[in-house]
Amino acid sequence: MQCLCRSDSWVWRTLSREGRYRQVALAVALNLRTFLRLQPHSHGQVGLHLPNIGSKRAWDVARLQQLDTSFLEQGDVSTPTPEQVEKLKEVAGLSVDGAGPEHLAVLAFLYLYLSICRKQRALPSLDIVVWSELPTGAGLGSSAAYSVCLAAALLTACEDIPNPQKDGAPSSRWAKDDLELINKWAFQGERVIHGNPSGVDNAVSTWGGALRYQQGKISALQRPPTLQILLTNTKVPRSTKALVAGVRSRLLKFPEIVAPLLTSIDAISLECERVLGDMAVAATPEQYLVLEELIDMNQHHLNALGVGHASLDRLCQVTMAHGLHSKLTGAGGGGCGITLLKPDLERAEVEATKQALTGCGFDCWETSIGAPGVSVHSAASLAGPVRQALGGL
Amino acid sequence: MQRGRGSCRSARSHAVGSPAGVCSGESDPPRRTRRGPRQGRRPPLAPVPSGIGQPLFLARVSQEALEQRREKHRLRLAQGLLWSHSVRSRRAVVALAVALNLRTFLRLQPHSHGQVGLHLPNIGSKRAWDVARLQQLDTSFLEQGDVSTPTPEQVEKLKEVAGLSVDGAGPEHLAVLAFLYLYLSICRKQRALPSLDIVVWSELPTGAGLGSSAAYSVCLAAALLTACEDIPNPQKDGAPSSRWAKDDLELINKWAFQGERVIHGNPSGVDNAVSTWGGALRYQQGKISALQRPPTLQILLTNTKVPRSTKALVAGVRSRLLKFPEIVAPLLTSIDAISLECERVLGDMAVAATPEQYLVLEELIDMNQHHLNALGVGHASLDRLCQVTMAHGLHSKLTGAGGGGCGITLLKPDLERAEVEATKQALTGCGFDCWETSIGAPGVSVHSAASLAGPVRQALGGL
Numbered sequence: 001m002q003c004l005c006r007s008d009s010w011v012w013r014t015l016s017r018e019g020r021y022r023q024v025a026l027a028v029a030l031n032l033r034t035f036l037r038l039q040p041h042s043h044g045q046v047g048l049h050l051p052n053i054g055s056k057r058a059w060d061v062a063r064l065q066q067l068d069t070s071f072l073e074q075g076d077v078s079t080p081t082p083e084q085v086e087k088l089k090e091v092a093g094l095s096v097d098g099a100g101p102e103h104l105a106v107l108a109f110l111y112l113y114l115s116i117c118r119k120q121r122a123l124p125s126l127d128i129v130v131w132s133e134l135p136t137g138a139g140l141g142s143s144a145a146y147s148v149c150l151a152a153a154l155l156t157a158c159e160d161i162p163n164p165q166k167d168g169a170p171s172s173r174w175a176k177d178d179l180e181l182i183n184k185w186a187f188q189g190e191r192v193i194h195g196n197p198s199g200v201d202n203a204v205s206t207w208g209g210a211l212r213y214q215q216g217k218i219s220a221l222q223r224p225p226t227l228q229i230l231l232t233n234t235k236v237p238r239s240t241k242a243l244v245a246g247v248r249s250r251l252l253k254f255p256e257i258v259a260p261l262l263t264s265i266d267a268i269s270l271e272c273e274r275v276l277g278d279m280a281v282a283a284t285p286e287q288y289l290v291l292e293e294l295i296d297m298n299q300h301h302l303n304a305l306g307v308g309h310a311s312l313d314r315l316c317q318v319t320m321a322h323g324l325h326s327k328l329t330g331a332g333g334g335g336c337g338i339t340l341l342k343p344d345l346e347r348a349e350v351e352a353t354k355q356a357l358t359g360c361g362f363d364c365w366e367t368s369i370g371a372p373g374v375s376v377h378s379a380a381s382l383a384g385p386v387r388q389a390l391g392g393l
Numbered sequence: 394m395q396r397g398r399g400s401c402r403s404a405r406s407h408a409v410g411s412p413a414g415v416c417s418g419e420s421d422p423p424r425r426t427r428r429g430p431r432q433g434r435r436p437p438l439a440p441v442p443s444g445i446g447q448p449l450f451l452a453r454v455s456q457e458a459l460e461q462r463r464e465k466h467r468l469r470l471a472q473g474l475l476w477s478h479s480v481r482s483r484r485a486v487v488a489l490a491v492a493l494n495l496r497t498f499l500r501l502q503p504h505s506h507g508q509v510g511l512h513l514p515n516i517g518s519k520r521a522w523d524v525a526r527l528q529q530l531d532t533s534f535l536e537q538g539d540v541s542t543p544t545p546e547q548v549e550k551l552k553e554v555a556g557l558s559v560d561g562a563g564p565e566h567l568a569v570l571a572f573l574y575l576y577l578s579i580c581r582k583q584r585a586l587p588s589l590d591i592v593v594w595s596e597l598p599t600g601a602g603l604g605s606s607a608a609y610s611v612c613l614a615a616a617l618l619t620a621c622e623d624i625p626n627p628q629k630d631g632a633p634s635s636r637w638a639k640d641d642l643e644l645i646n647k648w649a650f651q652g653e654r655v656i657h658g659n660p661s662g663v664d665n666a667v668s669t670w671g672g673a674l675r676y677q678q679g680k681i682s683a684l685q686r687p688p689t690l691q692i693l694l695t696n697t698k699v700p701r702s703t704k705a706l707v708a709g710v711r712s713r714l715l716k717f718p719e720i721v722a723p724l725l726t727s728i729d730a731i732s733l734e735c736e737r738v739l740g741d742m743a744v745a746a747t748p749e750q751y752l753v754l755e756e757l758i759d760m761n762q763h764h765l766n767a768l769g770v771g772h773a774s775l776d777r778l779c780q781v782t783m784a785h786g787l788h789s790k791l792t793g794a795g796g797g798g799c800g801i802t803l804l805k806p807d808l809e810r811a812e813v814e815a816t817k818q819a820l821t822g823c824g825f826d827c828w829e830t831s832i833g834a835p836g837v838s839v840h841s842a843a844s845l846a847g848p849v850r851q852a853l854g855g856l
Contacts, residue, residue, distance in 0.1 A: 250756075256730035257760060260723035264767075267719035293713075297720060297767045304727075304763035310783070317776065 024269040025213035026276075027204045028224065031371035032231065034132040034145035034205075035382070037390040038153040040124060047127040048109050051389055055102045059092075061123050064114065067091055080111055080192050088114075088192075104143070108189040109150055116154040116185060124157060131389040133365075141330075144201030147189030148374050152182045156376075163376060170381030173372065179206050182374060208373030212273055221273060223280040226370040227291075228341040230319070230354065232326075233363040234311035236334025243307050243333045250306055261304055268298050288342045292325040295340060299327035307332030314360055315339075322353040341366075489732045489739075490663050491687060492671040494834035495694065497595040497605065498845070499612035500853040501620055503587060510590040511572050514852055518565045522555075524586050527577065530554055543574055543655050551577075551655075567606070571652040572613055579617040579648060587620060594852040596828075607664030610652030611837050615645045619839075626839060633844030636835065642669050645837060671836030675736060684736065686743040689833040690754075691804040693782070693817065695789075696826040697774035699797025706770050706796045713769055724767055731761050751805045755788040758803060762790035770795030777823055778802075785816040804829075 047058035080088070085107065089095075092110050094103050109128070117123050130149060134142040152174070155161045161178040174182065186202040200213045210224035251258040272294050279287050299316060302308060312328045315337040319326045326339040341350060350366070357364045379387065510521040543551070548570065552558075555573050557566050572591070580586050593612060597605040615637070618624045624641040637645065649665040663676045673687035714721040735757050742750050762779060765771060775791045778800040782789045789802040804813060813829070820827045842850065 254730070254734060254756075254760075257727050257734060260726040260730070261764075263723040264720050264727070267717070267723070271717060271720060293717075297717075300763045300767035301724075304760045304767070310780070313776070313780065317773070320773070 024266045025198075025200055026210065026221075026269045026272050027200050027213060028210040028227075028276075028369045029204050029208040029371045029373060030134075030229075030231065031368040032133040032365060033371075034130065034134060034142065034149055035377075035386055035390055036149035036153050037129045038157055039127045040157065041127060042125055044125050045127075046113060046123070046125060048106065049127070049129045049391070050102070050105055051129070051131050053102050053105070055105065057092075057106060059110075061125050064091070065123050067114075080188065084111075085192060104193040105146065108143075108147060108192040111192050112147070112150050112154055112185060112189050115188070116151070116160065117158050120158055126157065128153065129390050131386070141201035141205065143193045144186065144190055144197075144205045147186040147193070148182060148202055148205040150189060151185035152374050152376075155182060155185065165376045165378070169378070171372075171375040171377045173375050179373070182206055204373070206373050208371055210273075210276060210370060212269075221276060221280075224276050224370040225279040225283055226368050228343070228366070228368050230324075230326075230339040230341060230350075230357070231329075231365045231367055232315055232337045232339065232357050234309070234315060234334055234337065235361070235363065236309060236311045238309070238331060238333035238335055240331040243331050246306050258305070261301055265298065265301050268294050268301070283343075285342070288340070291340055292342075295325045295327045302328055302332055309334045311360075311362075312337055315357065315362065318356045318360060319353055322349055322356070324353060338369075489673065489675055489684075489736050490667045491673040491690075491739075491832045492667050492834045492836060493597075493692075493694065494831045495596040495828060496834075497593065497597060497608035497612055498840075498849055498853055499616050500592045501616040502590045503620065504590060505588055507588055508590075509576060509586070509588060511569060512590065512592045512854075513565070513568055514592070514594050516565050516568070518568065520555075520569060522573075524588050527554070528586050530577075542651060547574075548655065567656040568609065571606075571610060571655040574655050575610070575613050575617055575648060575652050578651070579614070579623065580621050583621055589620065591616065592853050594849070596849075606656045607649065607653055607660075607668045610649040610656070611645060611665055611668040613652060614648035615837050615839075618645060618648065628839045628841070632841070634835075634838040634840045636838050642836070645669055667836070669836050671834055673736075673739060673833060684740060684743075687739055687833045688742040688746055689831050691806070691829070691831050693787075693789075693802040693804060693813075693820070694792075694828045694830055695778055695800045695802065695820050697772070697778060697797055697800065698824070698826065699772060699774045701772070701796035701798055709769050721768070724764055728761065728764050731757050731764070746806075748805070751803070754803055755805075758788045758790045765791055765795060772797045774823075774825075775800055778820065778825065781819045781823060782816055785812055785819070787816060 044061050045058045046061055046064065047056070049056045088107050088110055089103075091114075092103075092106050094106060113123075128150070130146055132142055132145065134145065152161075155178075156163050161174060161181060164172040164174050164178075166172050173179075183202055183206040186206060187197070187199050190197045190199070190202050198213065200211065200218065203213070203218045204211050207220055210221040212219050212221060247258075251262075272291070275287050275290050275294070299308075303313075308328065309332065311334055312332070316326045319339045324339050324341070326337045328335065329338045330336050339353070354364045354366065382390075507524050508521045509524055509527065510519070512519045551570050551573055552566075554577075555566075555569050557569060577586075591613070593609055595605055595608065597608065615624075618641075619626050624637060624644060627635040627637050627641075629635045636642075646665055646669040649669060650660070650662050653660040653662070653665050661676065663674065663681065666676070666681045667674055670683055673684040675682050675684060710721075714725075735754070738750050738753050738757070762771075766776075771791065772795065774797055775795070779789045782802045787802050787804070789800050791798065792801040793799050802816070817827045817829065845853075
């Protein structure tokens with residue numbers, strides 16, 4: 001049985017990042033996908049192949065079976081403690097100091113594999129390949145997509161949830177309760193990788209569409225519209241941690257200036273949600289203009305918070321020169337930007353914009369948002385490059 | 394500077410209680426003093442000293458440039474460094490205005506040729522009127538007490554008098570109207586309207602939203618009030634420049650505000666206040682108060698030369714507030730907070746300026762600029778300006794109305810001269826005009842001709 005899962009990453013977040021500032025977030029699923037292929041075997045190994053980052057590892061199932069995994073024994077869906085993480089590192093054969101993307105991806109996998117599959121009589125031999133259309137490390141929640149894929153695949157392989165695949169259907173989705181379980185485990189995977197994530201990323205990857213995140217509660221927007229966008233990666237590296245710390249310090253330094261700014265950002269999120277809600281019924285040109293105004297104001301506010309960057313300014317300028325509106329997405333300080341593509345744009349204009357962005361040294365994808373969440377796909381429904389990346393299907 | 398010949402003049406008590414002047418005789422250095430109560434014919438204005446052709450009056454006015462403001466009762470774009478818009482609301486607003494050291498100069502020469510002339514070299518305007526004809530006009534429409542506001546009917550009448558077309562409302566028309574209004578109003582108490590020539594020249598770019606009209610009005614008010622001896626000429630011997638006393642400045646400011654009303658209709662009064670008083674002022678809920686000892690800050694002032702309509706920009710902000718009240722209202726609150734913080738820092742800096750304080754100013758500049766962009770009064774040219782200066786490690790924001798126009802860049806002390814020059818070149822390379830100047834300058838003053846730079850003297854017709 002092959003299990004192919006696809007999940008998307010959130011991309012459009014109109015807020016500053018901490019939930020503890022009681023911010024409102026609007027997250028929408030981006031239609032750049034992460035694919036996972038799970039192949040059961042009987043060769044006594046469990047393998048993880050991550051072509052995007054050139055990682056290929058395998059572990060002896062028998063050895064893993066012998067490990068004392070009681071440290072994982074904390075109920076059904078549990079949070080890894082630092083000690084557990086250290087132990088996992090040993091198990092994985094990772095150096096104690098390692099914490100790069102590959103290490104974290106491997107740790108998250110092992111954590112989910114050992115935790116989800118431990119109720120099996122024997123740990124399953126299987127090979128997993130995960131490949132993403134998303135740029136990694138660009139603050140786009142690719143780790144969440146990864147975690148969601150892993151959770152869905154492993155839960156299905158262990159039959160904790162059924163495989164929703166229907167005959168002849170190119171893709172199928174799990175039922176609501178199953179998605180809840182997938183999301184809970186995916187969140188734990190995120191915790192291994194990020195320590196203290198908000199949970200929005202994995203929620204959007206799981207549920208798709210558009211979600212509102214407020215004070216720790218996540219609720220889905222009804223029938224969000226599909227919007228066409230450009231996603232641009234400036235490829236400027238940045239530290240989410242540093243950016244978050246910078247915003248916090250600016251708030252402490254200038255509370256009277258920054259607090260109302262955050263209030264204004266909240267209001268943008270809410271207005272955006274309202275407009276998207278209206279657009280699901282019938283999208284008018286005026287609503288697109290409103291979205292563009294909201295995009296602009298949000299971008300200026302993010303700059304005022306100090307999470308802008310010269311490369312993002314360049315991105316916004318270039319798109320503006322073509323009459324298009326952009327804002328940063330993700331953590332800021334570099335990373336990615338998103339440009340709204342209204343309907344009825346001249347194809348030539350869009351192409352010229354993409355070329356101009358590429359000319360700046362950026363990577364640029366044309367895609368959509370409001371995409372479905374994690375799904376199962378038939379191999380035949382996948383595009384050639386995807387099938388090839390997953391090892392030939 | 395008013396050179397007078399002639400008789401000793403006794404002191405007179407001024408309407409607002411200025412100190413008595415000194416009686417000056419012929420051999421004394423030129424000094425205009427207060428006169429006694431008017432009785433009968435007043436002595437004419439001092440004739441031009443023979444053979445010398447000295448200028449009689451020079452006033453220097455600084456422009457306000459550093460201002461963050463929201464005004465309570467109307468939406469208006471204010472000039473300046475840290476600046477904001479406001480709309481009609483009951484919210485408290487705070488403005489911080491600082492005088493920019495780019496100056497407007499006025500030279501007043503009394504004559505006896507029976508004409509009153511106004512020459513504005515910056516805009517190529519040169520007009521003259523027959524004093525006798527003006528004298529015959531029914532100026533009762535100006536009769537409304539000492540300092541009065543022109544009504545629309547009065548303005549129409551003035552246009553007739555000026556020989557301006559009824560529809561004209563360009564910068565030249567408004568400048569001429571403001572002059573005539575002030576001339577006829579201030580000088581009407583003279584037995585005969587004085588013949589004189591006035592030249593006004595400005596280092597400031599006009600129409601760039603920098604309050605050049607306020608500087609103009611302040612110069613006119615100060616010159617005319619002094620020429621009519623409503624206030625003394627404060628010129629001191631040997632001093633390159635001198636300032637009027639507080640009460641005289643109040644009167645100058647009141648009249649200047651009326652001139653501004655002719656030009657702008659419903660100005661806030663901050664511009665003329667900063668031009669009059671100089672330094673730094675806080676404007677809040679209609680009250681203007683001076684900051685004590687504001688620091689002098691070095692800046693670049695850059696004109697993108699992109700034309701824009703203040704009216705349109707103002708309307709745009711208002712409409713954005715109406716459309717997105719929950720988004721824009723807290724944004725305006727944040728801008729207010731930036732004004733207050735800026736004032737606080739400037740206050741601290743007057744005592745002792747530290748590098749950290751300059752860093753704070755730079756943060757405030759950046760945040761304010763982003764907020765102004767969020768309000769929709771930015772422009773690609775201003776973004777370019779900010780980018781160019783940022784590439785040299787300097788922080789800028791728009792000043793004036795926005796949508797083009799001018800920007801201001803803070804120059805911290807101890808900057809490499811080469812870096813500043815490189816920045817100016819980069820800005821000029823973008824097609825902008827760029828001046829290096831300072832803010833926190835003195836307000837309206839009288840200058841000796843000798844103290845002025847060559848180009849200024851030449852612009853004023855050769856001194």
